[in-house]
Amino acid sequence: MSDIPMSPGLVQAGVAAQARSTWLEWVSTVDHKRIGTLYLCATLFFFCVGGIEALLIRIQLAWPNNSFLNPDAYDQIFTMHGTTMIFLVVVPVLLGLANYFTPLMIGARDMALPRLNAFSFWVFLLGGLLLYLSFADGHAPSAGWFSYTPLSEKGYSSRNGMDYWALALLGIGVGTIATAINLIVTIVNLRTDGLTFRRLPLFVWMVFVNSFLIIAALPALNASLVMLLVDRMLNAHFFLPLGGGSPILWQHYFWSFGHPEVYIMVLPAFGIISEVIPVFSRKPIFGYGFVAASTVAIALLSIGVWAHHMFAVGLGHAWEYAFGASSLLIAVPTGVKIFSWIATMWGGAIRLNTSMLFAIAFLFSFTIGGLSGVTFATVPIDWQTTDTYYVVAHMHYVLFGGTLFGVMAGLYYWFPKMTGRLLDERWGKVHFWLMFIGFHMTFFVQHLLGLDGMPRRVYTYPDVPGWAVMNLISTIGAFVLGISVLVLLGNVVLSLRHGETAGDNPWNAWTLEWATSSPPPEHNFDAVPPVHSTRPLWDLAHRAESRA
Amino acid sequence: MHISVFDPAAPEAAELLWLWNACMWICGAILALVTGLLVFILFRYRPRDGREPAQITGNKKLEVTWTAVPIALVSLLFAFSIVAAREVDHPIQREPDLIVTGHQWWWEVRYPSSQVITANEIHIPTGREMLVAIEAADVIHDFWVPRLNRKIDAVPGRRNFLWLRADQPGTYSGACAEFCGEQHAWMRFRVVAETAQAYTTWLAAQAEPAQMAATDEAKLGQTRFGQLTCANCHNINGVNTQKQYAPDLTHLASRKMLAGERLENTRDNLRDWLHEPNIIKPDCYMPNLNLSGADLTALTAYLETLR
Numbered sequence: 143m144s145d146i147p148m149s150p151g152l153v154q155a156g157v158a159a160q161a162r163s164t165w166l167e168w169v170s171t172v173d174h175k176r177i178g179t180l181y182l183c184a185t186l187f188f189f190c191v192g193g194i195e196a197l198l199i200r201i202q203l204a205w206p207n208n209s210f211l212n213p214d215a216y217d218q219i220f221t222m223h224g225t226t227m228i229f230l231v232v233v234p235v236l237l238g239l240a241n242y243f244t245p246l247m248i249g250a251r252d253m254a255l256p257r258l259n260a261f262s263f264w265v266f267l268l269g270g271l272l273l274y275l276s277f278a279d280g281h282a283p284s285a286g287w288f289s290y291t292p293l294s295e296k297g298y299s300s301r302n303g304m305d306y307w308a309l310a311l312l313g314i315g316v317g318t319i320a321t322a323i324n325l326i327v328t329i330v331n332l333r334t335d336g337l338t339f340r341r342l343p344l345f346v347w348m349v350f351v352n353s354f355l356i357i358a359a360l361p362a363l364n365a366s367l368v369m370l371l372v373d374r375m376l377n378a379h380f381f382l383p384l385g386g387g388s389p390i391l392w393q394h395y396f397w398s399f400g401h402p403e404v405y406i407m408v409l410p411a412f413g414i415i416s417e418v419i420p421v422f423s424r425k426p427i428f429g430y431g432f433v434a435a436s437t438v439a440i441a442l443l444s445i446g447v448w449a450h451h452m453f454a455v456g457l458g459h460a461w462e463y464a465f466g467a468s469s470l471l472i473a474v475p476t477g478v479k480i481f482s483w484i485a486t487m488w489g490g491a492i493r494l495n496t497s498m499l500f501a502i503a504f505l506f507s508f509t510i511g512g513l514s515g516v517t518f519a520t521v522p523i524d525w526q527t528t529d530t531y532y533v534v535a536h537m538h539y540v541l542f543g544g545t546l547f548g549v550m551a552g553l554y555y556w557f558p559k560m561t562g563r564l565l566d567e568r569w570g571k572v573h574f575w576l577m578f579i580g581f582h583m584t585f586f587v588q589h590l591l592g593l594d595g596m597p598r599r600v601y602t603y604p605d606v607p608g609w610a611v612m613n614l615i616s617t618i619g620a621f622v623l624g625i626s627v628l629v630l631l632g633n634v635v636l637s638l639r640h641g642e643t644a645g646d647n648p649w650n651a652w653t654l655e656w657a658t659s660s661p662p663p664e665h666n667f668d669a670v671p672p673v674h675s676t677r678p679l680w681d682l683a684h685r686a687e688s689r690a
Numbered sequence: 691m692h693i694s695v696f697d698p699a700a701p702e703a704a705e706l707l708w709l710w711n712a713c714m715w716i717c718g719a720i721l722a723l724v725t726g727l728l729v730f731i732l733f734r735y736r737p738r739d740g741r742e743p744a745q746i747t748g749n750k751k752l753e754v755t756w757t758a759v760p761i762a763l764v765s766l767l768f769a770f771s772i773v774a775a776r777e778v779d780h781p782i783q784r785e786p787d788l789i790v791t792g793h794q795w796w797w798e799v800r801y802p803s804s805q806v807i808t809a810n811e812i813h814i815p816t817g818r819e820m821l822v823a824i825e826a827a828d829v830i831h832d833f834w835v836p837r838l839n840r841k842i843d844a845v846p847g848r849r850n851f852l853w854l855r856a857d858q859p860g861t862y863s864g865a866c867a868e869f870c871g872e873q874h875a876w877m878r879f880r881v882v883a884e885t886a887q888a889y890t891t892w893l894a895a896q897a898e899p900a901q902m903a904a905t906d907e908a909k910l911g912q913t914r915f916g917q918l919t920c921a922n923c924h925n926i927n928g929v930n931t932q933k934q935y936a937p938d939l940t941h942l943a944s945r946k947m948l949a950g951e952r953l954e955n956t957r958d959n960l961r962d963w964l965h966e967p968n969i970i971k972p973d974c975y976m977p978n979l980n981l982s983g984a985d986l987t988a989l990t991a992y993l994e995t996l997r
Contacts, residue, residue, distance in 0.1 A: 212972050213872040286869050292846060293829040293871060298794075383847025389830060390845065423735070429748040432757070454832055454867070455843045456850035459775055466771060470764035474757060477720075481756040484727050489744060491737040502728060509724045513717040520713050520767050522774040525840030526695050526706050529832055529867035595693030595836040597867045600875035604951065606693060606863075 172256035173664055174245050177263050179560065181238025184267055185231050186631075191274075192226035193627060195219050200584075200620040203613050206605040216601035217284035218303070222273075224287030225307065228407065229314050230270045232545055236410035237262075237321050239552055240349040242560065244325060246655035246662060247343045249334030249670035254327040258320050265317035269310045276306035283307035286599060288400065289370070291381030291392040296374045305374060308367045315364045322356035325349055334654070336673035343653045343676065344433055348413030351437045352406055358445055359402035366395035390455060397448035405444040407541060409437060411548030412479060415501050418551045419483050421651045422498040423490030429482045430676060436475035436482075443472045453524040462521045469519035476512050480505065496570030497554035500547050503578050507543025511536060514589065529599075532592025538585045550577070550630075557634075558648050562660045563641030569633040576626035583619025587612040652677035693863045695836045699883075700855045702778045702839040709774040716763055778840055782851050786823035788812065792831030792844035792866065795873035795974060796937050796950050806896040807925070809937035810879040811945045815889035816859055824850040832868035835881050841867050856883035861946075872973035878951035899928030900940045900996055911992025914985050919977075926996070936976070942996045949974070961990045 168176060198219050202211040211219065241259065245252055253259045276282045283303035285294040294304050329350045333342070342350070369380045370392070379385025381392045420427045427433055449457060449465040483505060492498065514536040518524045527533065558564045591612050596603060603609055647656040656679055658667050671678050698704040735743075790812070791798040799808045814820045824833050826844035833852065834841030842850045856862060866877035884892065903912040915921060916930065923936035945955055949971050953959040964986055967976035981989070 213875070214973055217872060290830055290869070293869070298829055298871060389847070424737075424742050426745055426747050428746065429753045432748070432753045454841050455845065456848070459779065462775070463768075463772060467768055470768055471761075473764055474760045477760040478753070478757055480724060482753070484724065484731070485749075485752065487731045487735065488727075489746065490731075490735050491741075491743045492732065492735050493737060494732070502732070505728060506725060509721055513721055516717055516764070516767070517710070517713050519764075520709065520771045522706055522709050522771055522778055522840065523713060525778070525842075526710070526836065529834075529841065529869075593695050595695065595863070595865070597834070597865050597874075599869040601872075602875050604878070 170260075172252075172260045174241050174253045174256065174259060175560075175662060175664075175666075177259050178238045178240075178242025180263055181234050181241060181266075184263075184270070185235040185238060188226050188230035188270060189235075190627070190631075192223050192231055193624060195223035195226065197620055197624055199223060200617040202601060203603070204617040205614060206603055206610050208602055211601065213601040214284065217286075217599075218282040220599060221283050221286050221307075225273065225283070225311075226270075227541070228287060228403070229311060230266075230273070232407045232541060233318060233403075234266055235549055236352075236407070236545070237266075237318065239414070239549070239556070240325055240352075240410060241321070243556065243655055244328060244346055244349055245332065246559075246658070246666060247346050247653050248329065248332060248337055249654045249667060249673070250328065250332035251666050253324050254331055255324045258324050262317040262321040262324065265313050265320075269313035269317065272313065273306060273310035276303045279303075279306065288396060289392075290396075291370070291373075291389045292383070294370065294392075295382060296377075297382075305371065308371050308374075312364055312367050315360045315367070318356055319360050319364075322353035322360075325353040326357075329353075334670045334673060337654075340431075341673060341676045342434075344416035344427060344430070345410070345413035345653075347434045348409045348416070348437050351441045352409040355402050355406050355409070355441045355444065359399045359406065362395055363399035363403075366392060366399070369395075390452075393452050393455065394448070397451040398445075401448040401451065402441075402444045404540065405440055408545050408548075409440065411504070411545040411552075412437065414548045414552035414555070415483060415504055416479075417651075417653065418497055418501045418555050419486050421555075421649050422493045422495065422501070423487045424493075425486055425490045426677060427482065428485035428488075429478075432478055433482050436478040439475040440472060443468055443475070447472060450519060450524065451528075453518075453521055454528050466519055466521040466524075470516065473512065473516050473519070480509055480512070495554070496565070496567060496574050497551045499571070499574045499578075500551035500554065503574070504544060504547040504551060507539055507547060507581065511539030511544055514539065527592055529597055530592030531588040531596045531598050534598050535585045535588035535592065538581075538588075542581055542585070547577075547581075550574075555649070556655075557637070558644030559655055559660045559662070561638060561641070562644055563637055564644050564648060565637045566633050566641060569629060569636070573626055573629040573633055576622055576629060580619050580622030580624075580626050584616050584623055585619070587615050587619075591616075647679065650683075652680035652683075654678060693836050697837055699858060699860065699862060700838040701857075702853060702855065703837055705774050705777040706840060709770055712770055713767060716767065720763075778853075779851075780853065782821060784821060786851065787820040788814075788822045788854070790822055790824055790833060790844070792824070792826045792828075792833065792870070792877075794828050794871050795866070795877040795971075797833075797866075797877070797879045798827070798934055798937070801893065801896075804893055804897050806893060807927075807934070807938045808896060808941065808945070810947065810950060812854075812864075812879065812881045813889055813892050814854055814856060814881060814883050815886045816856055816883045818855065818886070820854045822852045822854050824852055829870050830868050831866045831870050831877065833864070834867040835862050835864035837862050838881060843868055854881065856881065859884050859888075873950065873971055876950040876952045876971055876974075878947075880946065880951070895944070895997075896941055900926045902928075903992055903995060905991065905995075907988055907991040908995050909992075911988035911990070914988055915992060918979060918981070918985070918989075920979075920989075923975075939993065939996060943994050944997050949976075957990060957994055960993060961986055964989055 202208050202216055279302055281301040281303045285299050372378045373380050379387040381387045381389050416427055447469045450469040453462055554565050644660045646659055657671050671682055674681055698707050789800040797810050799812050824842055824844045826846040831844040832841050833844055838856055842852050860883055862881040864879045903909040921930045925938045927940040948955045948963055952971055963970055967974055968978050
């Protein structure tokens with residue numbers, strides 16, 4: 143692989159600009175790379191906060207009839223854990239990566255709308271802080287991240303926590319929609335010459351599709367949040383049966399946002415995996431067209447599956463069959479992806495570094511999460527398993543074993559591009575194994591707990607034979623996970639100072655972000671190499687080879 | 691106490707377990723395939739000589755195959771799920787035998803044909819299908835007895851139905867499965883299945899008004915029940931009649947458990963419960979009335995007589 147011609151003066155100018163940076167520059171920045179970095183730092187912070195909340199939950203549930211947290215505190219903590227992880231960690235960490243790498247991967251100087259980009263980030267951050275301000279006001283929201291009515295209405299949640307929740311999510315939602323619009327405009331307009339949609343890196347493809355999904359889904363949440371606020375503050379009764387409203391209406395609105403949201407939280411991770419696996423298998427993605435098309439299929443189907451969260455409501459069989467069928471169908475494009483990734487590895491030369499280990503762990507864990515998802519789409523099974531710990535297990539297999547492992551793969555893959563230094567591989571492997579073991583230890587037993595009859599969202603439980611042991615295993619696993627995060631933090635801090643210098647393209651990767659310096663200069667590229675396929679840098683290297 | 695869905699005690703739960711097993715075979719096979727492929731690849735395809743491997747970009751036949759086969763598999767599961775759903779929820783063509791209403795955080799149980807009202811303990815005769823209407827008085831709850839049948843929500847403003855049957859006499863544990871506030875964890879209940887004869891005897895006994903207090907202590911307790919605010923929320927048939935804000939106490943002493951299964955129904959536990967309900971079940975609606983020792987003793991003695 144030959145180096146891309148790059149003026150050394152520009153590289154040094156970039157480094158100098160970083161050295162000069164003051165906090166004021168960070169606050170006022172409209173550079174997509176800095177905004178991306180801000181997203182990653184903020185989400186890392188919220189990830190730690192949400193993780194501590196998870197540990198509090200697991201301490202309380204470590205054994206039956208525990209009184210570490212009282213029920214009111216427990217409800218606040220589990221509501222904040224879910225809300226934090228979804229709205230302040232998983233979605234924004236993916237937006238952060240999309241922000242940082244979309245312009246680089248399409249050979250652009252920045253996002254199309256840089257100031258809107260900065261606005262999105264700051265609205266997100268202020269929304270997150272507003273949510274946490276509820277603690278200072280005496281009571282955090284406590285009706286769950288889904289805030290089902292009428293429990294979330296004034297009559298049953300009289301304190302202000304719910305209002306903080308609704309207002310915070312409203313702000314975050316506006317920011318998220320703005321980012322989605324920004325990404326679409328960027329991808330449509332700012333691709334470099336020759337980078338057609340058929341040559342677009344799959345990460346960018348998935349970010350692109352994902353952005354449409356955000357525009358389709360988030361407004362439903364925002365509208366229902368406003369309705370909830372009107373109910374709570376102006377005594378309306380959209381969701382109150384006594385006033386002629388319907389509590390089920392909230393569920394329809396919420397899940398018509400909430401299920402696309404699940405794919406909003408996982409599609410960009412699919413994109414990361416679709417970059418990492420080919421590079422470390424030294425092969426192009428197997429079935430590029432099918433992988434891209436299956437993303438579109440998932441996005442379209444995901445708009446029509448929301449009522450599978452409501453199979454226990456008693457909607458009637460006709461509704462349930464329809465939503466069961468659409469939910470089962472979504473397994474098909476997801477399966478296409480899994481098999482395409484495996485076929486990409488088949489016959490390759492697999493380099494098992496930390497990034498690739500996380501990608502493989504993603505494949506395994508996400509397959510389990512996807513298959514347990516199929517059991518929910520099989521309607522009568524859902525009637526037994528919904529609202530039990532089986533769901534908690536399923537959803538963490540998708541969002542932790544899926545998305546978060548994908549993000550970890552992306553972090554180890556892209557960290558050198560962002561900082562100029564490689565993350566330490568030895569610590570990386572320690573981090574990987576602790577996280578992999580801790581994750582499966584925490585969540586696998588929860589499948590069994592659910593099937594054994596343990597409902598979710600309970601602050602404690604009776605001493606049913608088997609429950610205590612399984613819960614204790616889960617709690618120990620959670621602490622192993624906690625340690626793995628400390629190792630990650632340590633690795634990041636150490637590698638920032640002492641990490642091996644990365645160079646432009648440490649992995650011999652082939653997408654455009656590797657054709658500039660690490661970290662990239664403020665203007666991203668001095669010269670963008672020509673694009674004739676999905677792998678411009680591969681072409682460049684191999685043309686040089688054949689010439690030699 | 692065993693609650694697992696793997697131990698069905700009714701045809702409906704058995705049907706659900708059958709579907710689960712069918713689904714597990716299919717999903718298990720796919721997981722085994724994926725895991726097997728991954729393990730094989732990790733051993734077989736490691737870098738050997740530093741050269742790049744053959745650059746294969748796809749294979750249409752293979753791609754079509756792994757699109758078509760999953761479509762066939764999920765179609766099969768869809769067909770299975772319709773079969774099972776019809777077994778579990780069969781048509782409703784009569785009035786319910788039982789009306790169960792979810793309250794924060796207890797279950798009201800009414801037998802409309804015999805005017806019996808009780809709480810948190812549902813008696814059914816073995817072998818007979820009972821049609822249960824599920825309602826809610828405040829927020830959404832969910833009625834679930836894993837060994838007998840599916841779960842179904844109790845939604846304010848609407849009525850859902852569920853068939854409840856047990857083949858063998860026994861006690862089947864149930865719980866609220868929908869998050870409904872602070873004491874969601876202790877909104878548990880039980881279904882007691884007994885022979886037709888035992889059931890009839892139980893129903894007749896429950897239909898009787900409350901026993902009048904006989905001992906002095908119990909008489910004092912009965913008086914204090916009316917004088918204190920207990921009677922504002924609780925009903926004792928024959929003593930007072932009240933809207934059901936709280937569990938009916940007419941035959942409290944016949945029930946196995948207290949406070950949504952938080953406590954076993956013993957004299958000491960009952961006394962503790964009356965003394966400090968907010969400690970035993972924080973945030974519950976039963977207030978701490980700061981009862982004196984004498985009142986506690988009298989009320990406990992009286993409630994213990996309500997067989």
